[in-house]
Every structure is written in C-alpha cells, then in structure tokens.
Amino acid sequence: MKEKLKVLMLGWEFPPVINGGLGVACFGLSKAMTGLVDLSLIIPKTAAGFVVENLELIGLNQLTIEQFKNQGASTTNTNTYDVFKEVTFVEADFAPYKNYASKTDVTCESTEVISSKNPEVTQDDILSFESVGDIYGTDIWDKIQRYAKVVSKIAQNKDFDVIHAHDWMTFVAGLQVKHESGKPLVLHIHSLETDRAGIGSRGGVYQLEKYAMELADLVIPVSNYTASVIKHHYGIDTDKITSVHNGVEALTPYKTKKPFPEKLILFLGRLTGQKGPGYFLETAQKVIASEPNVRFVMVGTGDKLKSLIEAGAFKQIGNKFHFTGFLSPEKVHELLSMADVYCMPSVSEPFGISALEATQYGVPCVISNQSGVSEVLPSALSADFFDVNQMAKHIVSLLNDGKLKKKVVLNGYEDLKNVSWENAAQKVVSLYRDKLFL
Amino acid sequence: MASVCFYFQVHQPYRLKEYSFFHIGRDYVYENHDLNLQVLNKVADKCYVKANALLLQLINKHKGEFKVSFSISGLALEQFEQFRPDVLASFQALAKTGCVEFLGETYYHSLAALYSAEEFQRQVDLHKEKIKALFGVEPTVFRNTELIYNNNLARYIQKQGYVGLLCEGTERLIAANPSNKVYHAETNKSIPVLARNYTLSDDISFRFSDQNWKEWPLSAAKFSNWLQEIAVEKDDVLNLFMDYETFGEHQWEETGIFEFLNDLPEQVLTNTSLGFKTPSEVFKSYQANYPITAPETISWADAERDMSAWQGNAMQHECLEKIYEMEESVKATGNEALIHCWSKLQASDHFYYMSTKHSSDGAVHSYFSPYNTPHDAYLYYMNIIADFEIRVNKSLKVKSEM
Structure with a gap:
C-alpha cells in the first residue's frame, strides 16, 4: 500500500x-x-x-x-x-x-x-x-x-x-x-x-x-x-x-401533488445561450399545440430572460409557460417533486448534474445529445438541441405513454447505480x- | 361667450400582487390589498379630501358661476364605499351643489370598447347604475377609458342616447379645423365631441411644478390671461381635462397647486370674458359645426396619443387577447364573483404597467407601476390568468355535472 x-x-x-x-x-x-x-x-x-x-x-x-x-x-x-x-x-x-x-x-x-x-x-x-x-x-x-x-x-x-x-x-x-x-x-x-x-x-x-x-x-x-x-x-x-x-449527492426524493390538473414540464438552468432556453420555448409551443393539458416552467435567470418572456408572449403561450426567476434549492426540489418531465436542451453541456437529480426524483429526462450527462444516463430520451420537433415528440410520448415513462424512470434508477x-x-x-x- | 370646461378623472385600480408560479392553483386572492389600501389612503388624504373641500368652497363662493365635471371609475367608487366613505361623502356633497357633472365611462376602467361590444355595454350600464345610485343623476355625456376614441365608438355612443362625448385633441384629429371648437363625428352631425386642449391641460397637470419650464412659476392670473388670449371667438371652448390626482398627488401641495386652483375661478370670472361650463352645458350652448374623423384609435396617453401605451408590445397584446378570449366561458359560469374578478383584471392599468417604452413616457409608466419591470408585471398577470382559467374550468365542470 x-x-x-x-x-x-x-x-x-x-x-x-x-x-x-x-x-x-x-x-x-x-x-x-x-x-x-x-x-x-x-x-x-x-x-x-x-x-x-x-x-x-x-x-x-x-x-x-x-x-x-x-x-x-x-x-x-x-x-x-x-x-x-x-x-x-x-x-x-x-x-x-x-x-x-x-x-x-x-x-x-x-x-x-x-x-x-x-x-x-x-x-x-x-x-x-x-x-x-x-x-x-x-x-x-x-x-x-x-x-x-x-x-x-x-x-x-x-x-x-x-x-x-x-x-x-x-x-x-x-x-x-x-x-x-x-x-x-x-x-x-x-x-x-x-x-x-x-x-x-x-x-x-x-x-x-x-x-x-x-x-x-x-x-x-x-x-x-x-x-x-x-x-x-x-x-x-x-x-x-x-x-x-x-x-451525484444522494438525496431524499419526495412527491408533491400538483395544485393544478396539468402535466408539468420543467427546465432548470441559467438563461443563457448555452442552456438552450430558446429551444425549450419552441419545444413548448409545439407540445402545447398538440397537448393543451400541459404547463411548462422555466427556472433560472440570465441575460436572455427578458427576450424569452417577450418571445413567449409573442407565441401567446404565457398562460402555459411560466418563468420563476432564480429559485432556492428547496423550491427547485419542490418543482422536481411534482414534475412530469425534465427537459435539458443544452447547446453545450459538459455534464448536467440536474438531469441526475431529476432522475433521482423519478422524473423522466429529455436531454440534448450535446450533454455530457447522456453518457451516464442512457435511459434518458435525447435529441440534438436544435431538433425541437424530436424534443417535442419525446415529451408528448412521455406524457401519453405510461409504459414508456415507467421504463425511462426505472432504467434511470439503474443508471444511477453506476454514478457516484x-x-x-x-x-x-x-x-x-x-x-x-x- | 367663450367657455372653460373642466373635467377631472378619478380612478384607482386594484393592483395585483407578485403572483408567482407557486401561487397557481393555491391562491385565488390576486390583489395586493395592503398596497391598494395604502395608495388609496395616500391619494385620498393628499388629493381627494383636500381638493373636494376646496372645490365645494369655490362653488359656494362663486354662486353657480364655477362648475366642473368628474368621471369616476366604478373601481374607484367601490373602494371609496368600502374603505373611504368620507371621500365618497365629499363627492356626494359636490353633486348636491348642482354645479358638478358626472360623466359616464366603463365601470372597470377597461379597454372593452376595443375588444367586446357586449362587455363594453355591460360595463357602461354598470357604471351608469352606480352613478345613479350614489349621486342620484344619470350621466348624459360619455368619456371612454383614457379618452380612447374612434369613429366606431362615436357611432356606438349615439345609439346609447348620450348627448356627446369627450376625446383627446390630437393634431391629426383637428388639424383641418380651428382649435377649441365643439366638433362632431364625421359620420354623424348629431354626435358632438369635446377635444382636450392638451397644451393648457398639461401646463397644469405636468408642467406646473417643473422649474426648468420657462413659465414657472405659473400663477392663476398668468394662466387666465392665456385663456383669454386663446379664446378669441364666442364659440371657443377651452377643455381642461386631467387626472384629478394632479391636485396634491402628481403635483404636491408644496408646489402651490391648491393656491392655483383656489385663485383660478376668480381670475377667470373677474378678469376675462370667459365662463365655466360643464360638458353637457357646452353641448347645449354651442353648435357642433366642425367634423372630425378618427379612423384609427386615439387616446390621451403618452407622446403618441394612441393605443401604444397598452398595446405597444407582445406582452400587452397577449394579456389583452387572453383576458377577452375568456369572456364566453367566464360568463357561462354564471358565477358573479368570477365575473367580477375577471372584469377587474380588465382594468387598463394592468396593461399600462407592461409598457416597455423608454424616456419620459417610460418614466411616467414606471411612476405609476408597482412592479420592478414591465416583464414582472406581465409574468404576474399571466400566472393569475393561468390560475383564473383553472377556476373557470372547474366552475364550468361543476355546473355541467349539476
């Protein structure tokens, strides 16, 4: 030794x-x-x-x-x-x-x-x-x-x-x-x-x-x-x-009942070009068009915040697409505890620990191919960050196909076993x- | 005899609280009650109570020679009834003098005229009932929210049996005509229109305390001289239309605004050939000989004097469209509380706070806004819409199951 x-x-x-x-x-x-x-x-x-x-x-x-x-x-x-x-x-x-x-x-x-x-x-x-x-x-x-x-x-x-x-x-x-x-x-x-x-x-x-x-x-x-x-x-x-x-740090996931009937799709991250928030907004527009029973929430702040808000208004989805600004870890966990899908469409993401946290909460992930975390989270559904059609398809599938959702969540737990x-x-x-x- | 016509706007919105995503589905109280009460009390103490007392005194002193008109939104009246009955009583005392006219408007100080004929009608009727109940008179002259006016509105107002209406005196509206006359809508001679003289009005409401203004300080004597110089013909009417909060709130007491108001009637009545008239008296006394046309909507707001204060960006457009899209479903609930809540969300102030204009107009928008940024105002409003949609849908579901 x-x-x-x-x-x-x-x-x-x-x-x-x-x-x-x-x-x-x-x-x-x-x-x-x-x-x-x-x-x-x-x-x-x-x-x-x-x-x-x-x-x-x-x-x-x-x-x-x-x-x-x-x-x-x-x-x-x-x-x-x-x-x-x-x-x-x-x-x-x-x-x-x-x-x-x-x-x-x-x-x-x-x-x-x-x-x-x-x-x-x-x-x-x-x-x-x-x-x-x-x-x-x-x-x-x-x-x-x-x-x-x-x-x-x-x-x-x-x-x-x-x-x-x-x-x-x-x-x-x-x-x-x-x-x-x-x-x-x-x-x-x-x-x-x-x-x-x-x-x-x-x-x-x-x-x-x-x-x-x-x-x-x-x-x-x-x-x-x-x-x-x-x-x-x-x-x-x-x-x-x-x-x-x-x-990823082990945490104690919990579930919260949503105070509204819609399915919740979550984005976490700085609102900068790197994190692809604009692609998330476009994806949301596509999902809302086919699935009215949804709500999107974008957590974080950054230099793109105002232009994203205005783009959301222009797309007329402001009643379904919500901005929270920067949130405390407790609030982020509360959202993870009630989310139905986590989406990380980063343009270039060296890793992306938040996808692992979502997985711990049993939230299925849709992530970009340009994310390092996809290497340890093969269970996640993925698409190129710019392919908003594919991103939207993945989200709609997870919302409507219970079997698929279950598979992604359970495989996610398996993936986590190798990550520490x-x-x-x-x-x-x-x-x-x-x-x-x- | 040429005339001076005063109209004061009285309005207080229900400002919304910082309603975040986490409130949706959990909190149906949308308004910031503490803030609203605080503003109401502040404005009541600094302006309404003092200015009403002064006006009553002036009316009594000048024995029917000094007259003014008010347009008080239903939202303001509601708040007076509930929290400041003393203010309401002082308006009622003014009403009893017979020298004060109350104008008709939308109860909710809304932009309904541009979005829904049915909703507009409902709010105009509601306001009419409220004025009658509180002041014992029925308005005969109409003034739309923020002096919003166009040709279609003129047509509508005539059908409602009003004797005339008020609007902003923009250049493009009266350019082809002499200034300071009684106009009529191009389409119909029987709809007389009074146009605000914005230079004279803004001398009082905006510039009065501006020490960089070359006319500062403005005395009642100087101002009445101007009125005399401008009103050269017998059928001239100088329309001084402004927010009532000018007295004591926008222009603080320390600026001498109350002394100005105190001196003005006497200066006008003794040193000029002009007299005071209310809008309906003006319509009775003068012929409307000059046609005006407003194919595009005008208002008294901002440098543009159009709809851009409320419809200037995508956020404002979305909110307005979303709130009026809900009309049918909200009314279908038959739930009075929901309908009232929805109506209050129509107050033009909410959209005004979302304006992203810059420079001096931007400064005015942010002076009135309770929020940090127009984007915040939009986000809180949209979160509220999201919650409200859930409540409406729930109510409709319950109803259909009954």
Missing part, C-alpha cells in the same frame, strides 16, 4: 457559495476524496463554521495579513511570473457569469492577466477577499490574480504531491504553484468558454484555458463530450486528457497514480 497522496486543490465555488454546477461538483468530489488522499482546498470564500470532515478548507476571506508577514525569503523571487511572458492576451468583451442580481452588465477587458511587478501579498489583497461579495463580477481578472498571489504564498509553506485546479478562475494560481513547486498540475474541466460563450470564443478566458491546458500534466474533463471539445476546439494533446464523470462521487474520486486518484506516476 502506497502512502497517501497529498493533494492541493484549488477551487472557486464551494458551498454555501454556489452559483452553478461547479460548486456542487467540487464539493461532491472533494468530500469523496478525503477518504483516499490528504486534501487541502483553497477557495476565495468560505463561510465560517462550514466544515467537511478530513478536509483542510482554506477560505481567503478568513485570512489575515499577519499570516503572510513571517514568511520572509520566498517573496523575493523576481522570476516568479516569467512563465507568463509568452502569453499574449487579446482585449475582449467578456462576461463568463453575469451578476444578474445587481442588474448591471458585466464587461471588462482582459488586457493583462498577470502583473509581474508586485508578487507580494498585500493588505489590499487580503482585504479584497475579506469583503468579497460576488466571487465573479466585473473585477474577476483582478480577483484571479490576487487569488494566484495568495495561493502561491500559501503553497510555499505546504507539502503536497499534486496540484488539482478546478476551472479557469484557478488556472493562473495552478500554473504559478506548478512553476514554483515543480509539482504536477491537474486541470479539472467543468465548463469551458466555448460552452458558455459559443464555439467561436477566442477571448481572454479561452486563451487562458488553452494555455493552461497546454502546460498542464493532466486534464480531466467531466465527460467524453467535453474531452472532444478540448481536442477539437482547444487542440490539446489527447494523451493527457481523460474524462471522469461527475457523481466515490467512483469519481477513485478514478481521479488512480489517474494520479497511472498517468502522473505518483
């Missing part, structure tokens, strides 16, 4: 600060890994009192400048940022995750990702995390640089065998630590700029993702679908790409051993 590996994990979203699937996945994976490795996880923001057993959780918002003052020598390394000299960053309008709550548009220019001038951790850096609200926001580039600086200082006093970084916000830090420590860097890909902003994206975030994947020792996408995106749109050496499917965070964690650790020879 080999000695336990020491893993320095770099994350961005983590409970209770969750914007999307990233936080859920990091939590699930790191919790499952605690049994297999010695794990430290550094994130921008933790909530005091939130602990995971056997996990060293470091939130930059909980640090004080005093913790950095006694570190001395290592901060004088003037070559620290040389690795970035080769990178040219292109100015671009950029908004990976808009902050919808504040109703302000987020755009910023990515002129300079890394400044080599001031590698010292300053009071300012510490304060910026202490009071951090939105972990994305307009100053996201500033945040990821400060994060890299602080993480690099923490890493200098730490013993670890491998760096494991989740998504592009942590990649600058990952590269920095790799450069300073010489330890292998694993990049875990939950979502890419080409998913979020379309396959034509070639802006600052794309450049960072590509550059980091080129330098990384191992790239772990959450699905074969994303592995192929990395190959085709980022041109990364396929030898170092191995996908590990996400798991324990499996994912096992696979990640064996990749450390087999690919990185640790």
Whole structure:
C-alpha cells in the first residue's frame, strides 16, 4: 500500500457559495476524496463554521495579513511570473457569469492577466477577499490574480504531491504553484468558454484555458463530450486528457401533488445561450399545440430572460409557460417533486448534474445529445438541441405513454447505480497514480 | 361667450400582487390589498379630501358661476364605499351643489370598447347604475377609458342616447379645423365631441411644478390671461381635462397647486370674458359645426396619443387577447364573483404597467407601476390568468355535472 497522496486543490465555488454546477461538483468530489488522499482546498470564500470532515478548507476571506508577514525569503523571487511572458492576451468583451442580481452588465477587458511587478501579498489583497461579495463580477481578472498571489504564498509553506485546479478562475494560481513547486498540475474541466460563450470564443478566458491546458500534466474533463471539445476546439494533446464523470449527492426524493390538473414540464438552468432556453420555448409551443393539458416552467435567470418572456408572449403561450426567476434549492426540489418531465436542451453541456437529480426524483429526462450527462444516463430520451420537433415528440410520448415513462424512470434508477462521487474520486486518484506516476 | 370646461378623472385600480408560479392553483386572492389600501389612503388624504373641500368652497363662493365635471371609475367608487366613505361623502356633497357633472365611462376602467361590444355595454350600464345610485343623476355625456376614441365608438355612443362625448385633441384629429371648437363625428352631425386642449391641460397637470419650464412659476392670473388670449371667438371652448390626482398627488401641495386652483375661478370670472361650463352645458350652448374623423384609435396617453401605451408590445397584446378570449366561458359560469374578478383584471392599468417604452413616457409608466419591470408585471398577470382559467374550468365542470 502506497502512502497517501497529498493533494492541493484549488477551487472557486464551494458551498454555501454556489452559483452553478461547479460548486456542487467540487464539493461532491472533494468530500469523496478525503477518504483516499490528504486534501487541502483553497477557495476565495468560505463561510465560517462550514466544515467537511478530513478536509483542510482554506477560505481567503478568513485570512489575515499577519499570516503572510513571517514568511520572509520566498517573496523575493523576481522570476516568479516569467512563465507568463509568452502569453499574449487579446482585449475582449467578456462576461463568463453575469451578476444578474445587481442588474448591471458585466464587461471588462482582459488586457493583462498577470502583473509581474508586485508578487507580494498585500493588505489590499487580503482585504479584497475579506469583503468579497460576488466571487465573479466585473473585477474577476483582478480577483484571479490576487487569488494566484495568495495561493502561491500559501503553497510555499505546504507539502503536497499534486496540484488539482478546478476551472479557469484557478488556472493562473495552478500554473504559478506548478512553476514554483515543480509539482504536477491537474486541470479539472467543468465548463469551458466555448460552452458558455459559443464555439467561436477566442477571448481572454479561452486563451487562458488553452494555455493552461497546454502546460498542464493532466486534464480531466467531466465527460467524453467535453474531452472532444478540448481536442477539437482547444487542440490539446489527447494523451493527457481523460474524462471522469461527475457523481451525484444522494438525496431524499419526495412527491408533491400538483395544485393544478396539468402535466408539468420543467427546465432548470441559467438563461443563457448555452442552456438552450430558446429551444425549450419552441419545444413548448409545439407540445402545447398538440397537448393543451400541459404547463411548462422555466427556472433560472440570465441575460436572455427578458427576450424569452417577450418571445413567449409573442407565441401567446404565457398562460402555459411560466418563468420563476432564480429559485432556492428547496423550491427547485419542490418543482422536481411534482414534475412530469425534465427537459435539458443544452447547446453545450459538459455534464448536467440536474438531469441526475431529476432522475433521482423519478422524473423522466429529455436531454440534448450535446450533454455530457447522456453518457451516464442512457435511459434518458435525447435529441440534438436544435431538433425541437424530436424534443417535442419525446415529451408528448412521455406524457401519453405510461409504459414508456415507467421504463425511462426505472432504467434511470439503474443508471444511477453506476454514478457516484466515490467512483469519481477513485478514478481521479488512480489517474494520479497511472498517468502522473505518483 | 367663450367657455372653460373642466373635467377631472378619478380612478384607482386594484393592483395585483407578485403572483408567482407557486401561487397557481393555491391562491385565488390576486390583489395586493395592503398596497391598494395604502395608495388609496395616500391619494385620498393628499388629493381627494383636500381638493373636494376646496372645490365645494369655490362653488359656494362663486354662486353657480364655477362648475366642473368628474368621471369616476366604478373601481374607484367601490373602494371609496368600502374603505373611504368620507371621500365618497365629499363627492356626494359636490353633486348636491348642482354645479358638478358626472360623466359616464366603463365601470372597470377597461379597454372593452376595443375588444367586446357586449362587455363594453355591460360595463357602461354598470357604471351608469352606480352613478345613479350614489349621486342620484344619470350621466348624459360619455368619456371612454383614457379618452380612447374612434369613429366606431362615436357611432356606438349615439345609439346609447348620450348627448356627446369627450376625446383627446390630437393634431391629426383637428388639424383641418380651428382649435377649441365643439366638433362632431364625421359620420354623424348629431354626435358632438369635446377635444382636450392638451397644451393648457398639461401646463397644469405636468408642467406646473417643473422649474426648468420657462413659465414657472405659473400663477392663476398668468394662466387666465392665456385663456383669454386663446379664446378669441364666442364659440371657443377651452377643455381642461386631467387626472384629478394632479391636485396634491402628481403635483404636491408644496408646489402651490391648491393656491392655483383656489385663485383660478376668480381670475377667470373677474378678469376675462370667459365662463365655466360643464360638458353637457357646452353641448347645449354651442353648435357642433366642425367634423372630425378618427379612423384609427386615439387616446390621451403618452407622446403618441394612441393605443401604444397598452398595446405597444407582445406582452400587452397577449394579456389583452387572453383576458377577452375568456369572456364566453367566464360568463357561462354564471358565477358573479368570477365575473367580477375577471372584469377587474380588465382594468387598463394592468396593461399600462407592461409598457416597455423608454424616456419620459417610460418614466411616467414606471411612476405609476408597482412592479420592478414591465416583464414582472406581465409574468404576474399571466400566472393569475393561468390560475383564473383553472377556476373557470372547474366552475364550468361543476355546473355541467349539476
């Protein structure tokens, strides 16, 4: 039996600060890994009192400048940022995750990702995390640089065998630590700029993702679908790409009686092009035309919300197609407990944990072929995201054909048996051993 | 003698609550009662009570020389009866002076005239009954919701036996005619029409407190001079039509709006050759010699003065079409509560809140709207429609099983 590996994990979203699937996945994976490795996880923001057993959780918002003052020598390394000299960053309008709550548009220019001038951790850096609200926001580039600086200082006093970084916000830090420590860097890909902003994206975030994947020792996408995106749109050496499917947290599904007689079809997700909400609306129109006894509900918010509302009005289906805006997890579960069909028509979905949650609730899923989750959920009915006719046919079949619905639900339960965070964690650790020879 | 004709609109809608998807099938109370009561009390205290007291005083002081007219929606009257009987009593006191005329309109302040002749008729009749019951008079002059007017409406009103009606004085309506006359519908000489002088009306209702306006501050003396200058012929009528809430609510008391109103009758009666008349008196006194035509619907709202305040986008269109599509099934239930509920959902205000216009008109829409965005207003309304459809269907089912 080999000695336990020491893993320095770099994350961005983590409970209770969750914007999307990233936080859920990091939590699930790191919790499952605690049994297999010695794990430290550094994130921008933790909530005091939130602990995971056997996990060293470091939130930059909980640090004080005093913790950095006694570190001395290592901060004088003037070559620290040389690795970035080769990178040219292109100015671009950029908004990976808009902050919808504040109703302000987020755009910023990515002129300079890394400044080599001031590698010292300053009071300012510490304060910026202490009071951090939105972990994305307009100053996201500033945040990821400060994060890299602080993480690099923490890493200098730490013993670890491998760096494991989740998504592009942590990649600058990952590269920095790799450069300073010489330890292998694993990049875990939950979502890419080409998913979020379309396959034509070639802006600052794309450049960072590509550059980091080129330098990384191992790239772990959450699905074969994303592995192929990395190959085709980022041109990364396929030898170092191995996908590990996400798991899903066990939950206690329940059923609620709907307060209305119609069948309910559910969509969950950010209302951005990536999630295909417009295709859902078109699908709904087709279903409503043949099945008046239905109701569609679209949960989430995003830059497409207003235009979707107006499109729904134009199609005259507003009394059957409802928007809830952003909902708490409790409300989402309430909807899952009463839904008849879950539909996820994502244009490009690296994974899509929500389909597994729906399956846990015994809700049959109709998902796009462009979703990673379809690889672990063969029971789901699927179609290309743009094929609204086929999507509508699937939904109508599930509504009217009780036998089919039962089959999809029962097969879904079978599919779930192979999906767990324990499996994912096992696979990640064996990749450390087999690919990185640790 | 040339005349000044005042008409004040009094209306308060039942604003809807933030009715989410999760309310559907669970909550049949659609209105935000607390908010409605709060607004009613605020406007009653700041405007209705004070302005009514002042008008009563002015009418008494000028011994029949000062006259005004009101159009009060059924929804406003209902709320006065229930929550502010003092306001209702003060209107009744005004009615007793004989110097105040009450106009006919739709009970629910709706756009029914454009969607359903049958429903429009029902609401006009309901309003007529309400006015008669509360004020002891039957309206003889008609004023449609938001001064919405077109040729077909003119024809309808004549059939109803009204002596005339009110509309907005848009340029395209009166361009071929001299201003400030009594007009008649092109199709029929026997339907006289009074057109709002929107410049003079808006001087009071919009610009009165605008310190960037070159005429600010506006005194009653200055304003009555303008009236005299404009009314050069004997058959000129200057129609000052505005929201009654102008006094004390849109224009706060601190702006001096009540002093202005207090001084105006005396200024007009002593320093000009003009007198005050109510709309029906105008129709009795002057011949309608000038034809106007409105092949397209006009109104007094926004810069366009057309239907775009309520029919300007897909959301408004859908809501309007959905609510009127339900007419037959709602009426088939025979359930008075459901019919009343459906009728209240027809109030034009709901659609006004969904307007996505920008700049100064947009600012006016959002001033009145209780919601964050027009899209919210639409979503809440549509969720309510969804719930209401369920109730109607249930009621029809129960009825068919009986």
